[in-house]
Amino acid sequence: xxxxxxxxxxxxxxxxxxxxxxxxSTKHTEALNTMVYAISERKGFVVITGEIGSGKTTxxxxxxxxxxxxxxxxxxxxxxxxxxxxITCILEDLExxxxxxxxxxxxxxxxxxxxxxxxxxxNVVLIxxxxxxxxxxxxxxxxxxxxxxxxxxxxxxxxFLGQPELKKKLALTRLEQLRQRxxxxxxxxxxxxxxxxxxxxxxxxxxxxxDRQFFTEEALNMIFQFSKGVPRLxxxxxxxxxxxxxxxEANVIEEKIMREVIEESPMMQISRELKVPKNKDSAPLSxxxxxxxxxxx
Numbered sequence: 001x002x003x004x005x006x007x008x009x010x011x012x013x014x015x016x017x018x019x020x021x022x023x024x025s026t027k028h029t030e031a032l033n034t035m036v037y038a039i040s041e042r043k044g045f046v047v048i049t050g051e052i053g054s055g056k057t058t059x060x061x062x063x064x065x066x067x068x069x070x071x072x073x074x075x076x077x078x079x080x081x082x083x084x085x086x087i088t089c090i091l092e093d094l095e096x097x098x099x100x101x102x103x104x105x106x107x108x109x110x111x112x113x114x115x116x117x118x119x120x121x122x123n124v125v126l127i128x129x130x131x132x133x134x135x136x137x138x139x140x141x142x143x144x145x146x147x148x149x150x151x152x153x154x155x156x157x158x159x160f161l162g163q164p165e166l167k168k169k170l171a172l173t174r175l176e177q178l179r180q181r182x183x184x185x186x187x188x189x190x191x192x193x194x195x196x197x198x199x200x201x202x203x204x205x206x207x208x209x210x211d212r213q214f215f216t217e218e219a220l221n222m223i224f225q226f227s228k229g230v231p232r233l234x235x236x237x238x239x240x241x242x243x244x245x246x247x248x249e250a251n252v253i254e255e256k257i258m259r260e261v262i263e264e265s266p267m268m269q270i271s272r273e274l275k276v277p278k279n280k281d282s283a284p285l286s287x288x289x290x291x292x293x294x295x296x297x
Contacts, residue, residue, distance in 0.1 A: 053232025
């Protein structure tokens, strides 16, 4: 709605992961390079964790776009399944012609495919997003895939992407064998205040093709205070601010608009429901008190 008003070629803060908007912060670049290195060196298991909305999926999409044609990729995003179903999904995503049957039969067909890919000098990568949802038994099934190897190298490279709960799940005693096979681990932390500002300006430039100022410095500071550097929250609040700016016919998003948008955001409204006692006789929170509560570090 506000695209034409502000001169954007596309929405700058769409929450759908898009590698075109990949912002090469130090953290996201390290996560990307970690995966590229592990794949090229056939390291086997890699685990990347990060908070909700930290940009794991965007890094994953960027990785997929960077890999060459000699890398065959199976990307699994639905992780609420059994071990047998997971193997079936891997075969389907790799476009392997296979015959349904027992889990052992499916593994045998996958192994045959992997050996052929190695002969063809191809690399095979399995990426499992939202891996924290896998049950311990399913994680153990994935470990068995890492046993598919020659004397010199792994036949399949496996990357787990997940929330911090994944790290806790991998710490279970029954998953020690899987833990020992993890070659590389990286945690994707939120952006700093400077990185957050650079992230916003970068997305605005990609979407507009210009260096035009859309947010004041104070507005940018407020965005960081609200989001704590989590990219998804940055996108959500910036999108709302631009929409509000369009309605108000504002050329630049200033502090007043930013404050109103933050206070009316779903997260703030839900927080108020949780924190403010439901007493019809109680006075509403003042603007200053509300700000203190929700911008508290």
